[in-house]
Amino acid sequence: MLSNFGIAGIQMQVSAFTSNVEQMGNYMRHIRMRYPWVKMVLFSELAPLGPKHSTAEVFPSQTEAQLAELARETGLWLIPGSLFERVESPEGDVIYNTLSVINPQGQIVARYRKMFPFRPYEKSVAGGNEFCVFDVPEVGRFGVSICYDMWFPETTRTLVAMGAEVILHPTMTDTIDRDIELSIARASAAQNQVYFIDINGVGDGGIGRSIVIDPSGYVLHQSEAGPEIIPIDVDLEKVRRERRRGLRSLGQPLKSFRDRDCNFTVYQDTTAFPYLDSLGPLVKPDD
Template sequence: MKPFAIAGIQMKVSAVASNVEMMKLKIDITMNLYPWVEMIMFSELCAFGPLTHTAQVIPNNFEAEMQAKAKQYGIWLLPGSIFEKSEGKIYNTASVINPAGEIVTRYRKMFPFYPYETGVTPGQDYCVFDVPGVARFGVSICYDMWFPETIRTLTTMGAEVIMHPTLSGTIDRDIELSIVRAMASVNQCYFFDINGLDTGGCGKSIICGPDGRVIYQSEGTEEIIPLELNIERVKRSRELGILRLGQPLKSFREHIKNSQFAIYQPGIATPYLDSLGPLIKPTRLDDLAELKIKETTLEKQNAAINYKRDTII
Protein backbone atom coordinates (compact mmCIF):
# COMPACT_ATOMS: atom_id res chain seq x y z
CA MET A 1 0.00 0.00 0.00
CA LYS A 2 1.42 3.36 -1.04
CA PRO A 3 2.07 6.16 1.45
CA PHE A 4 -0.40 9.04 1.59
CA ALA A 5 0.56 12.71 2.05
CA ILE A 6 -1.56 15.09 4.11
CA ALA A 7 -0.92 18.77 4.86
CA GLY A 8 -2.47 20.53 7.82
CA ILE A 9 -2.82 24.31 7.61
CA GLN A 10 -2.41 26.16 10.91
CA MET A 11 -3.40 29.76 10.14
CA LYS A 12 -4.73 32.93 11.73
CA VAL A 13 -8.51 33.12 11.89
CA SER A 14 -10.39 36.42 12.00
CA ALA A 15 -13.78 36.69 13.69
CA VAL A 16 -14.67 39.98 11.96
CA ALA A 17 -13.82 39.21 8.32
CA SER A 18 -13.97 36.25 5.96
CA ASN A 19 -10.86 34.05 5.90
CA VAL A 20 -11.80 32.31 2.65
CA GLU A 21 -9.39 34.17 0.37
CA MET A 22 -6.51 33.44 2.74
CA MET A 23 -7.50 29.76 2.80
CA LYS A 24 -7.39 29.68 -0.99
CA LEU A 25 -3.96 31.36 -0.93
CA LYS A 26 -2.71 28.81 1.61
CA ILE A 27 -3.85 26.00 -0.68
CA ASP A 28 -1.99 27.59 -3.61
CA ILE A 29 1.17 27.99 -1.54
CA THR A 30 0.97 24.45 -0.19
CA MET A 31 0.58 22.88 -3.63
CA ASN A 32 3.34 25.08 -5.05
CA LEU A 33 5.78 24.09 -2.31
CA TYR A 34 4.65 20.49 -1.85
CA PRO A 35 3.07 19.22 -5.08
CA TRP A 36 3.19 15.67 -3.69
CA VAL A 37 0.51 16.48 -1.07
CA GLU A 38 -2.73 14.55 -1.65
CA MET A 39 -5.00 15.93 1.08
CA ILE A 40 -5.26 19.29 2.87
CA MET A 41 -7.10 20.03 6.10
CA PHE A 42 -7.84 23.33 7.87
CA SER A 43 -8.90 24.00 11.46
CA GLU A 44 -12.41 24.14 12.89
CA LEU A 45 -14.47 27.23 11.89
CA CYS A 46 -11.50 28.53 9.90
CA ALA A 47 -13.51 30.14 7.10
CA PHE A 48 -15.69 32.56 9.05
CA GLY A 49 -14.58 32.38 12.67
CA PRO A 50 -16.22 31.22 15.89
CA LEU A 51 -19.36 33.40 16.01
CA THR A 52 -22.71 31.80 15.20
CA HIS A 53 -24.09 34.87 13.40
CA THR A 54 -21.96 33.73 10.41
CA ALA A 55 -24.11 30.60 10.04
CA GLN A 56 -25.32 29.91 6.52
CA VAL A 57 -27.18 27.30 4.54
CA ILE A 58 -25.17 24.48 2.96
CA PRO A 59 -24.42 24.10 0.04
CA ASN A 60 -23.11 27.63 -0.43
CA ASN A 61 -20.48 29.73 -2.22
CA PHE A 62 -17.74 28.83 0.25
CA GLU A 63 -18.20 25.12 -0.32
CA ALA A 64 -18.26 25.72 -4.09
CA GLU A 65 -14.98 27.67 -3.94
CA MET A 66 -13.36 24.85 -1.97
CA GLN A 67 -14.67 22.31 -4.47
CA ALA A 68 -13.04 24.30 -7.26
CA LYS A 69 -9.71 24.33 -5.40
CA ALA A 70 -9.82 20.58 -4.79
CA LYS A 71 -10.50 19.97 -8.47
CA GLN A 72 -7.82 22.45 -9.57
CA TYR A 73 -5.09 20.51 -7.77
CA GLY A 74 -6.64 17.05 -7.78
CA ILE A 75 -6.54 16.77 -3.98
CA TRP A 76 -8.78 15.71 -1.13
CA LEU A 77 -9.82 18.77 0.85
CA LEU A 78 -11.30 19.19 4.34
CA PRO A 79 -11.78 22.96 4.70
CA GLY A 80 -12.36 22.91 8.45
CA SER A 81 -15.97 23.59 9.41
CA ILE A 82 -18.54 26.36 9.35
CA PHE A 83 -21.73 27.07 11.23
CA GLU A 84 -24.60 25.68 9.19
CA LYS A 85 -28.22 26.88 9.21
CA SER A 86 -30.75 24.10 8.74
CA GLU A 87 -34.45 24.00 9.61
CA GLY A 88 -34.14 26.70 12.25
CA LYS A 89 -31.11 25.10 13.90
CA ILE A 90 -27.36 25.77 13.79
CA TYR A 91 -24.80 22.99 13.39
CA ASN A 92 -20.99 22.97 13.31
CA THR A 93 -20.46 21.22 9.98
CA ALA A 94 -17.40 19.97 8.10
CA SER A 95 -17.34 18.97 4.43
CA VAL A 96 -15.16 16.37 2.72
CA ILE A 97 -14.29 17.06 -0.93
CA ASN A 98 -12.64 14.57 -3.31
CA PRO A 99 -10.07 15.30 -6.07
CA ALA A 100 -12.87 15.64 -8.63
CA GLY A 101 -14.32 18.50 -6.59
CA GLU A 102 -17.29 16.47 -5.39
CA ILE A 103 -18.78 16.55 -1.89
CA VAL A 104 -18.21 13.04 -0.56
CA THR A 105 -19.81 13.57 2.84
CA ARG A 106 -20.52 16.14 5.54
CA TYR A 107 -20.16 15.80 9.30
CA ARG A 108 -21.99 17.68 12.05
CA LYS A 109 -20.09 17.98 15.32
CA MET A 110 -21.64 15.62 17.86
CA PHE A 111 -20.43 17.38 21.00
CA PRO A 112 -20.62 21.18 20.86
CA PHE A 113 -18.51 22.71 23.62
CA TYR A 114 -21.36 23.14 26.09
CA PRO A 115 -21.99 25.25 28.06
CA TYR A 116 -19.85 27.65 26.01
CA GLU A 117 -20.80 26.81 22.40
CA THR A 118 -24.38 27.86 23.06
CA GLY A 119 -27.00 27.81 20.34
CA VAL A 120 -25.35 24.95 18.43
CA THR A 121 -27.27 21.70 17.93
CA PRO A 122 -25.38 18.37 18.20
CA GLY A 123 -25.12 16.19 15.12
CA GLN A 124 -26.26 12.57 15.28
CA ASP A 125 -24.31 10.68 12.61
CA TYR A 126 -20.74 9.39 12.59
CA CYS A 127 -18.64 10.12 9.53
CA VAL A 128 -16.20 7.88 7.66
CA PHE A 129 -15.07 8.01 4.05
CA ASP A 130 -12.73 5.94 1.87
CA VAL A 131 -9.75 7.13 -0.11
CA PRO A 132 -9.60 4.33 -2.70
CA GLY A 133 -6.50 2.19 -2.44
CA VAL A 134 -5.30 4.04 0.66
CA ALA A 135 -7.42 3.83 3.81
CA ARG A 136 -10.68 4.59 5.52
CA PHE A 137 -10.77 8.00 7.22
CA GLY A 138 -12.95 9.22 10.09
CA VAL A 139 -13.96 12.80 10.86
CA SER A 140 -14.47 14.32 14.31
CA ILE A 141 -14.36 17.93 15.47
CA CYS A 142 -12.65 19.45 18.52
CA TYR A 143 -14.59 18.58 21.72
CA ASP A 144 -15.77 15.28 20.18
CA MET A 145 -12.50 13.61 21.14
CA TRP A 146 -13.07 14.27 24.85
CA PHE A 147 -15.67 11.49 24.59
CA PRO A 148 -13.71 8.32 23.79
CA GLU A 149 -16.83 6.61 22.49
CA THR A 150 -16.75 8.83 19.40
CA ILE A 151 -13.27 7.82 18.24
CA ARG A 152 -13.84 4.19 19.24
CA THR A 153 -16.99 4.14 17.11
CA LEU A 154 -15.12 5.54 14.10
CA THR A 155 -12.37 2.90 14.42
CA THR A 156 -14.99 0.17 14.89
CA MET A 157 -16.37 1.39 11.56
CA GLY A 158 -12.90 0.81 10.09
CA ALA A 159 -11.28 4.25 10.29
CA GLU A 160 -7.48 4.11 10.17
CA VAL A 161 -6.89 7.88 10.13
CA ILE A 162 -8.87 10.39 12.19
CA MET A 163 -9.11 13.87 10.67
CA HIS A 164 -9.77 16.25 13.54
CA PRO A 165 -10.13 20.00 12.88
CA THR A 166 -10.18 21.88 16.17
CA LEU A 167 -10.52 25.37 17.62
CA SER A 168 -8.80 25.44 20.97
CA GLY A 169 -7.52 28.67 22.46
CA THR A 170 -8.07 27.90 26.12
CA ILE A 171 -5.70 26.91 28.91
CA ASP A 172 -6.63 23.22 28.57
CA ARG A 173 -4.79 22.82 25.24
CA ASP A 174 -2.03 20.77 26.89
CA ILE A 175 -4.69 18.38 28.17
CA GLU A 176 -5.98 18.03 24.62
CA LEU A 177 -2.52 17.14 23.36
CA SER A 178 -2.46 14.23 25.79
CA ILE A 179 -5.95 13.17 24.69
CA VAL A 180 -4.79 13.05 21.06
CA ARG A 181 -1.95 10.71 22.06
CA ALA A 182 -4.33 8.58 24.07
CA MET A 183 -6.94 8.35 21.30
CA ALA A 184 -4.29 7.46 18.72
CA SER A 185 -2.86 4.69 20.88
CA VAL A 186 -5.98 3.07 22.31
CA ASN A 187 -7.57 3.07 18.85
CA GLN A 188 -4.34 2.21 17.01
CA CYS A 189 -4.80 4.89 14.36
CA TYR A 190 -3.27 8.04 12.97
CA PHE A 191 -4.72 11.15 14.56
CA PHE A 192 -4.42 14.43 12.63
CA ASP A 193 -5.38 17.35 14.91
CA ILE A 194 -5.13 20.82 13.32
CA ASN A 195 -5.79 23.94 15.39
CA GLY A 196 -6.05 27.59 14.34
CA LEU A 197 -4.55 30.84 15.63
CA ASP A 198 -5.85 34.13 17.06
CA THR A 199 -9.65 33.78 17.33
CA GLY A 200 -9.17 30.35 15.75
CA GLY A 201 -7.08 28.90 18.60
CA CYS A 202 -3.61 28.88 20.12
CA GLY A 203 -1.95 26.59 17.61
CA LYS A 204 -0.02 23.55 18.88
CA SER A 205 -1.44 21.34 16.15
CA ILE A 206 -0.41 17.72 16.68
CA ILE A 207 -0.20 14.56 14.61
CA CYS A 208 0.26 11.17 16.26
CA GLY A 209 0.85 7.67 14.95
CA PRO A 210 -0.91 4.42 15.88
CA ASP A 211 1.47 3.83 18.79
CA GLY A 212 0.50 7.19 20.34
CA ARG A 213 3.88 8.74 19.65
CA VAL A 214 4.02 12.32 18.40
CA ILE A 215 5.00 12.56 14.74
CA TYR A 216 4.90 16.35 14.76
CA GLN A 217 3.69 19.16 17.01
CA SER A 218 3.65 22.79 15.94
CA GLU A 219 3.99 25.91 18.06
CA GLY A 220 2.02 29.16 18.01
CA THR A 221 2.83 30.51 14.55
CA GLU A 222 1.32 30.06 11.11
CA GLU A 223 2.52 26.85 9.56
CA ILE A 224 1.97 24.38 6.75
CA ILE A 225 2.44 20.83 8.04
CA PRO A 226 3.03 18.33 5.19
CA LEU A 227 3.45 14.71 6.30
CA GLU A 228 3.57 11.42 4.49
CA LEU A 229 1.68 8.70 6.37
CA ASN A 230 2.44 5.01 6.08
CA ILE A 231 -0.97 3.42 6.56
CA GLU A 232 0.69 0.03 6.84
CA ARG A 233 1.74 1.07 10.37
CA VAL A 234 -1.93 1.02 11.40
CA LYS A 235 -2.48 -2.42 9.98
CA ARG A 236 0.66 -3.77 11.66
CA SER A 237 -0.29 -2.24 14.99
CA ARG A 238 -3.77 -3.74 14.84
CA GLU A 239 -2.41 -7.11 13.80
CA LEU A 240 0.55 -7.42 16.17
CA GLY A 241 -0.17 -4.89 18.94
CA ILE A 242 1.12 -1.46 19.96
CA LEU A 243 4.90 -1.88 19.95
CA ARG A 244 3.99 -5.60 19.71
CA LEU A 245 2.40 -5.36 23.14
CA GLY A 246 -1.20 -4.33 23.85
CA GLN A 247 -3.94 -5.13 21.33
CA PRO A 248 -6.81 -2.91 22.57
CA LEU A 249 -9.05 -3.16 19.49
CA LYS A 250 -8.94 -6.95 19.48
CA SER A 251 -9.55 -7.06 23.23
CA PHE A 252 -12.51 -4.69 22.84
CA ARG A 253 -13.89 -6.90 20.08
CA GLU A 254 -13.66 -10.01 22.24
CA HIS A 255 -15.31 -8.29 25.21
CA ILE A 256 -18.35 -6.99 23.36
CA LYS A 257 -19.02 -10.41 21.83
CA ASN A 258 -20.20 -11.70 25.18
CA SER A 259 -20.79 -8.67 27.39
CA GLN A 260 -22.20 -5.17 27.08
CA PHE A 261 -21.28 -2.05 28.99
CA ALA A 262 -24.32 -1.55 31.22
CA ILE A 263 -24.01 2.24 31.35
CA TYR A 264 -24.81 2.42 27.62
CA GLN A 265 -28.11 0.57 27.80
CA PRO A 266 -31.15 2.69 26.87
CA GLY A 267 -33.00 4.03 29.88
CA ILE A 268 -30.29 3.04 32.36
CA ALA A 269 -30.43 5.02 35.60
CA THR A 270 -27.37 7.17 36.34
CA PRO A 271 -28.05 8.66 39.78
CA TYR A 272 -24.47 9.78 40.33
CA LEU A 273 -24.28 11.61 36.98
CA ASP A 274 -27.69 13.12 37.65
CA SER A 275 -26.39 14.43 40.99
CA LEU A 276 -23.73 16.57 39.27
CA GLY A 277 -26.22 19.33 38.52
CA PRO A 278 -27.12 21.22 35.33
CA LEU A 279 -24.77 21.81 32.39
CA ILE A 280 -24.25 25.55 32.88
CA LYS A 281 -21.37 28.01 32.95
CA PRO A 282 -19.72 28.41 36.35
CA THR A 283 -20.33 31.73 38.09
CA ARG A 284 -18.33 33.54 40.75
CA LEU A 285 -20.49 31.89 43.36
CA ASP A 286 -23.20 29.37 42.66
CA ASP A 287 -26.62 30.61 43.82
CA LEU A 288 -27.20 27.50 45.87
CA ALA A 289 -23.80 27.76 47.54
CA GLU A 290 -24.47 31.44 48.27
CA LEU A 291 -27.79 30.51 49.85
CA LYS A 292 -26.11 27.87 52.01
CA ILE A 293 -23.52 30.41 53.16
CA LYS A 294 -26.25 32.86 54.10
CA GLU A 295 -28.13 30.13 55.98
CA THR A 296 -24.95 29.11 57.84
CA THR A 297 -24.18 32.72 58.73
CA LEU A 298 -27.71 33.27 60.02
CA GLU A 299 -27.48 30.10 62.11
CA LYS A 300 -24.20 31.31 63.65
CA GLN A 301 -25.68 34.72 64.39
CA ASN A 302 -28.72 33.16 66.05
CA ALA A 303 -26.47 30.86 68.07
CA ALA A 304 -24.41 33.85 69.26
CA ILE A 305 -27.54 35.75 70.23
CA ASN A 306 -28.89 32.75 72.15
CA TYR A 307 -25.52 32.30 73.88
CA LYS A 308 -25.46 35.93 75.03
CA ARG A 309 -29.06 35.72 76.21
CA ASP A 310 -28.41 32.51 78.15
CA THR A 311 -25.27 34.03 79.68
CA ILE A 312 -27.12 37.15 80.84
CA ILE A 313 -29.94 35.10 82.32
Protein backbone atom coordinates (compact mmCIF):
# COMPACT_ATOMS: atom_id res chain seq x y z
CA MET A 1 0.00 0.00 0.00
CA LEU A 2 1.05 3.58 -0.57
CA SER A 3 2.12 5.44 2.54
CA ASN A 4 1.85 9.06 1.40
CA PHE A 5 -1.26 10.71 -0.01
CA GLY A 6 -1.78 14.36 -0.96
CA ILE A 7 -4.87 16.18 0.32
CA ALA A 8 -5.68 19.85 -0.24
CA GLY A 9 -8.09 21.66 2.04
CA ILE A 10 -9.74 24.68 0.40
CA GLN A 11 -10.60 27.58 2.72
CA MET A 12 -12.82 29.34 0.19
CA GLN A 13 -14.96 32.48 0.06
CA VAL A 14 -18.51 31.14 0.20
CA SER A 15 -21.58 33.11 -0.92
CA ALA A 16 -25.03 32.45 0.46
CA PHE A 17 -26.69 34.07 -2.56
CA THR A 18 -25.13 32.41 -5.61
CA SER A 19 -23.80 28.99 -6.52
CA ASN A 20 -20.15 28.50 -5.61
CA VAL A 21 -19.67 25.41 -7.78
CA GLU A 22 -17.85 27.21 -10.61
CA GLN A 23 -15.39 28.70 -8.11
CA MET A 24 -14.83 25.22 -6.64
CA GLY A 25 -14.04 23.91 -10.11
CA ASN A 26 -11.51 26.66 -10.68
CA TYR A 27 -9.76 25.75 -7.44
CA MET A 28 -9.67 22.09 -8.45
CA ARG A 29 -8.21 22.85 -11.87
CA HIS A 30 -5.58 25.10 -10.30
CA ILE A 31 -4.63 22.40 -7.78
CA ARG A 32 -4.39 19.77 -10.53
CA MET A 33 -1.91 22.01 -12.38
CA ARG A 34 0.11 23.44 -9.47
CA TYR A 35 0.11 20.49 -7.05
CA PRO A 36 0.00 17.35 -9.23
CA TRP A 37 0.84 15.19 -6.17
CA VAL A 38 -2.49 16.14 -4.54
CA LYS A 39 -5.08 13.40 -5.06
CA MET A 40 -8.01 14.66 -2.93
CA VAL A 41 -9.64 18.01 -2.23
CA LEU A 42 -11.78 18.96 0.77
CA PHE A 43 -14.05 22.02 0.89
CA SER A 44 -15.89 23.54 3.85
CA GLU A 45 -19.39 22.69 5.05
CA LEU A 46 -22.17 23.86 2.68
CA ALA A 47 -19.58 25.34 0.30
CA PRO A 48 -21.35 24.54 -3.01
CA LEU A 49 -24.62 26.43 -2.44
CA GLY A 50 -24.18 28.21 0.88
CA PRO A 51 -26.12 27.94 4.15
CA LYS A 52 -29.69 28.66 3.02
CA HIS A 53 -32.23 25.87 3.54
CA SER A 54 -34.04 27.02 0.39
CA THR A 55 -31.20 25.48 -1.68
CA ALA A 56 -32.06 21.95 -0.50
CA GLU A 57 -32.22 19.38 -3.29
CA VAL A 58 -33.54 15.83 -3.61
CA PHE A 59 -30.60 13.45 -4.05
CA PRO A 60 -29.18 12.48 -6.49
CA SER A 61 -29.31 16.15 -7.46
CA GLN A 62 -28.22 18.47 -10.24
CA THR A 63 -25.57 20.11 -8.04
CA GLU A 64 -24.19 16.77 -6.94
CA ALA A 65 -23.94 15.78 -10.61
CA GLN A 66 -22.01 19.00 -11.39
CA LEU A 67 -19.58 18.21 -8.58
CA ALA A 68 -19.18 14.64 -9.80
CA GLU A 69 -18.29 15.96 -13.25
CA LEU A 70 -15.61 18.21 -11.71
CA ALA A 71 -14.09 15.19 -9.96
CA ARG A 72 -14.09 13.24 -13.23
CA GLU A 73 -12.63 16.18 -15.19
CA THR A 74 -9.77 16.76 -12.75
CA GLY A 75 -9.19 13.15 -11.70
CA LEU A 76 -9.40 14.11 -8.01
CA TRP A 77 -11.18 12.60 -5.06
CA LEU A 78 -13.69 15.27 -4.04
CA ILE A 79 -15.24 15.98 -0.65
CA PRO A 80 -17.28 19.07 -1.58
CA GLY A 81 -18.24 20.04 1.94
CA SER A 82 -21.97 19.39 2.10
CA LEU A 83 -25.34 20.28 0.64
CA PHE A 84 -28.79 20.53 2.15
CA GLU A 85 -30.67 17.40 1.11
CA ARG A 86 -34.47 17.38 0.95
CA VAL A 87 -36.26 14.08 1.54
CA GLU A 88 -39.86 14.27 0.42
CA SER A 89 -42.53 12.69 2.60
CA PRO A 90 -46.35 12.81 2.83
CA GLU A 91 -45.90 13.87 6.46
CA GLY A 92 -43.71 16.79 5.41
CA ASP A 93 -40.29 17.15 3.82
CA VAL A 94 -37.18 16.53 5.93
CA ILE A 95 -33.92 18.45 5.49
CA TYR A 96 -30.49 16.87 6.14
CA ASN A 97 -26.99 18.34 5.91
CA THR A 98 -25.39 15.79 3.59
CA LEU A 99 -21.82 15.20 2.43
CA SER A 100 -21.03 13.29 -0.74
CA VAL A 101 -17.79 11.37 -1.29
CA ILE A 102 -16.90 11.41 -5.00
CA ASN A 103 -14.11 9.36 -6.55
CA PRO A 104 -11.87 10.43 -9.48
CA GLN A 105 -14.18 8.65 -11.92
CA GLY A 106 -17.05 10.92 -10.85
CA GLN A 107 -18.89 8.19 -8.94
CA ILE A 108 -20.67 8.80 -5.62
CA VAL A 109 -19.07 6.22 -3.34
CA ALA A 110 -20.73 7.34 -0.09
CA ARG A 111 -23.05 9.90 1.43
CA TYR A 112 -23.04 11.07 5.04
CA ARG A 113 -25.77 12.96 6.89
CA LYS A 114 -24.52 15.22 9.68
CA MET A 115 -25.41 13.56 12.99
CA PHE A 116 -25.43 16.62 15.21
CA PRO A 117 -27.06 19.71 13.70
CA PHE A 118 -26.13 22.81 15.71
CA ARG A 119 -29.28 22.77 17.83
CA PRO A 120 -31.13 24.79 18.94
CA TYR A 121 -29.86 27.11 16.19
CA GLU A 122 -30.33 24.49 13.45
CA LYS A 123 -33.56 23.05 14.77
CA SER A 124 -35.11 22.62 11.31
CA VAL A 125 -32.35 20.23 10.15
CA ALA A 126 -32.70 16.52 10.96
CA GLY A 127 -29.76 14.50 12.23
CA GLY A 128 -28.42 11.41 10.51
CA ASN A 129 -27.73 8.12 12.29
CA GLU A 130 -25.11 6.31 10.20
CA PHE A 131 -21.32 6.70 10.37
CA CYS A 132 -19.34 6.92 7.15
CA VAL A 133 -15.92 5.55 6.28
CA PHE A 134 -14.59 4.82 2.81
CA ASP A 135 -11.46 3.28 1.34
CA VAL A 136 -9.08 4.86 -1.14
CA PRO A 137 -7.69 1.79 -2.91
CA GLU A 138 -4.05 1.00 -2.09
CA VAL A 139 -3.93 3.93 0.34
CA GLY A 140 -6.12 3.56 3.43
CA ARG A 141 -9.43 4.25 5.13
CA PHE A 142 -10.93 7.70 5.61
CA GLY A 143 -13.77 8.89 7.84
CA VAL A 144 -16.00 11.94 7.52
CA SER A 145 -17.86 14.12 9.99
CA ILE A 146 -19.30 17.62 9.79
CA CYS A 147 -18.82 20.67 12.01
CA TYR A 148 -20.68 20.21 15.35
CA ASP A 149 -20.21 16.43 15.13
CA MET A 150 -16.70 16.78 16.53
CA TRP A 151 -17.99 18.29 19.78
CA PHE A 152 -19.12 14.74 20.57
CA PRO A 153 -15.97 12.61 20.94
CA GLU A 154 -17.95 9.45 20.33
CA THR A 155 -18.20 10.39 16.64
CA THR A 156 -14.46 10.45 16.00
CA ARG A 157 -13.84 7.45 18.27
CA THR A 158 -16.39 5.39 16.32
CA LEU A 159 -14.91 6.32 12.94
CA VAL A 160 -11.45 5.34 14.19
CA ALA A 161 -12.80 2.07 15.62
CA MET A 162 -14.11 1.43 12.09
CA GLY A 163 -10.54 1.79 10.83
CA ALA A 164 -10.34 5.45 9.77
CA GLU A 165 -6.77 6.77 9.58
CA VAL A 166 -7.72 10.27 8.40
CA ILE A 167 -10.77 12.29 9.49
CA LEU A 168 -12.04 14.74 6.87
CA HIS A 169 -14.02 17.40 8.69
CA PRO A 170 -15.67 20.26 6.79
CA THR A 171 -17.09 22.99 9.03
CA MET A 172 -18.91 26.30 8.73
CA THR A 173 -18.10 28.24 11.88
CA ASP A 174 -18.74 31.97 12.00
CA THR A 175 -19.04 32.30 15.78
CA ILE A 176 -16.77 33.24 18.70
CA ASP A 177 -16.22 29.60 19.73
CA ARG A 178 -13.79 28.84 16.88
CA ASP A 179 -10.87 28.85 19.31
CA ILE A 180 -12.52 26.01 21.23
CA GLU A 181 -12.99 24.04 18.03
CA LEU A 182 -9.27 24.29 17.30
CA SER A 183 -8.59 22.70 20.68
CA ILE A 184 -11.18 19.98 20.07
CA ALA A 185 -9.65 19.19 16.67
CA ARG A 186 -6.20 18.78 18.20
CA ALA A 187 -7.50 16.67 21.07
CA SER A 188 -9.46 14.49 18.63
CA ALA A 189 -6.31 13.79 16.62
CA ALA A 190 -4.24 12.94 19.71
CA GLN A 191 -6.88 10.85 21.50
CA ASN A 192 -7.45 8.78 18.37
CA GLN A 193 -3.97 8.83 16.78
CA VAL A 194 -5.45 10.09 13.52
CA TYR A 195 -4.94 12.89 11.01
CA PHE A 196 -7.70 15.43 11.62
CA ILE A 197 -8.29 17.86 8.75
CA ASP A 198 -10.75 20.60 9.76
CA ILE A 199 -11.60 23.01 6.91
CA ASN A 200 -13.69 26.14 7.50
CA GLY A 201 -14.97 28.63 4.94
CA VAL A 202 -14.80 32.41 4.81
CA GLY A 203 -17.36 35.09 3.97
CA ASP A 204 -20.84 33.60 4.34
CA GLY A 205 -19.10 30.25 4.96
CA GLY A 206 -17.26 31.04 8.19
CA ILE A 207 -14.32 32.91 9.68
CA GLY A 208 -11.55 30.67 8.41
CA ARG A 209 -8.84 29.44 10.80
CA SER A 210 -8.78 25.94 9.31
CA ILE A 211 -6.46 23.48 11.02
CA VAL A 212 -4.63 20.24 10.18
CA ILE A 213 -3.26 18.00 12.95
CA ASP A 214 -1.18 14.85 12.65
CA PRO A 215 -1.58 11.61 14.67
CA SER A 216 1.07 12.76 17.15
CA GLY A 217 -1.04 15.80 18.01
CA TYR A 218 1.26 18.25 16.21
CA VAL A 219 -0.37 21.13 14.32
CA LEU A 220 0.81 20.88 10.71
CA HIS A 221 -0.95 24.06 9.61
CA GLN A 222 -3.38 26.65 10.95
CA SER A 223 -4.85 29.22 8.60
CA GLU A 224 -5.74 32.83 9.15
CA ALA A 225 -9.03 34.41 8.06
CA GLY A 226 -8.58 34.69 4.29
CA PRO A 227 -9.00 32.30 1.35
CA GLU A 228 -6.26 29.69 1.22
CA ILE A 229 -5.23 26.40 -0.38
CA ILE A 230 -3.80 23.97 2.20
CA PRO A 231 -1.93 21.12 0.47
CA ILE A 232 -0.84 18.45 2.96
CA ASP A 233 1.03 15.20 2.34
CA VAL A 234 -0.37 12.77 4.90
CA ASP A 235 1.74 9.76 5.88
CA LEU A 236 -0.49 6.78 6.61
CA GLU A 237 2.45 4.72 7.87
CA LYS A 238 2.92 7.34 10.57
CA VAL A 239 -0.65 6.65 11.73
CA ARG A 240 -0.01 2.91 11.80
CA ARG A 241 3.29 3.30 13.63
CA GLU A 242 1.80 5.66 16.23
CA ARG A 243 -1.00 3.20 16.87
CA ARG A 244 1.44 0.32 17.28
CA ARG A 245 4.00 2.13 19.46
CA GLY A 246 1.91 4.86 21.10
CA LEU A 247 1.56 8.59 20.57
CA ARG A 248 5.15 9.92 20.47
CA SER A 249 6.04 6.38 21.67
CA LEU A 250 4.10 7.07 24.89
CA GLY A 251 0.37 6.60 25.48
CA GLN A 252 -1.58 4.02 23.48
CA PRO A 253 -5.16 5.33 23.88
CA LEU A 254 -6.80 3.13 21.25
CA LYS A 255 -5.44 -0.08 22.76
CA SER A 256 -6.28 1.15 26.26
CA PHE A 257 -9.84 1.91 25.17
CA ARG A 258 -10.12 -1.56 23.63
CA ASP A 259 -8.75 -3.28 26.75
CA ARG A 260 -10.60 -1.13 29.32
CA ASP A 261 -11.91 -2.59 32.57
CA CYS A 262 -14.88 -0.23 32.84
CA ASN A 263 -18.25 0.11 31.11
CA PHE A 264 -19.83 3.47 30.30
CA THR A 265 -23.32 3.31 31.74
CA VAL A 266 -24.22 6.73 30.36
CA TYR A 267 -24.34 5.19 26.87
CA GLN A 268 -26.41 2.20 27.94
CA ASP A 269 -29.13 3.84 30.03
CA THR A 270 -29.56 7.61 29.99
CA THR A 271 -32.47 7.33 32.43
CA ALA A 272 -29.90 6.45 35.10
CA PHE A 273 -28.70 10.06 35.01
CA PRO A 274 -31.63 12.31 36.07
CA TYR A 275 -29.24 15.26 36.28
CA LEU A 276 -29.29 15.46 32.48
CA ASP A 277 -33.07 15.93 32.53
CA SER A 278 -32.68 18.74 35.08
CA LEU A 279 -30.86 20.86 32.48
CA GLY A 280 -34.13 21.74 30.76
CA PRO A 281 -35.16 21.71 27.09
CA LEU A 282 -32.81 22.28 24.16
CA VAL A 283 -33.87 25.83 23.22
CA LYS A 284 -32.21 29.18 22.56
CA PRO A 285 -31.57 31.22 25.73
CA ASP A 286 -33.91 34.20 26.08
CA ASP A 287 -32.63 35.78 29.30
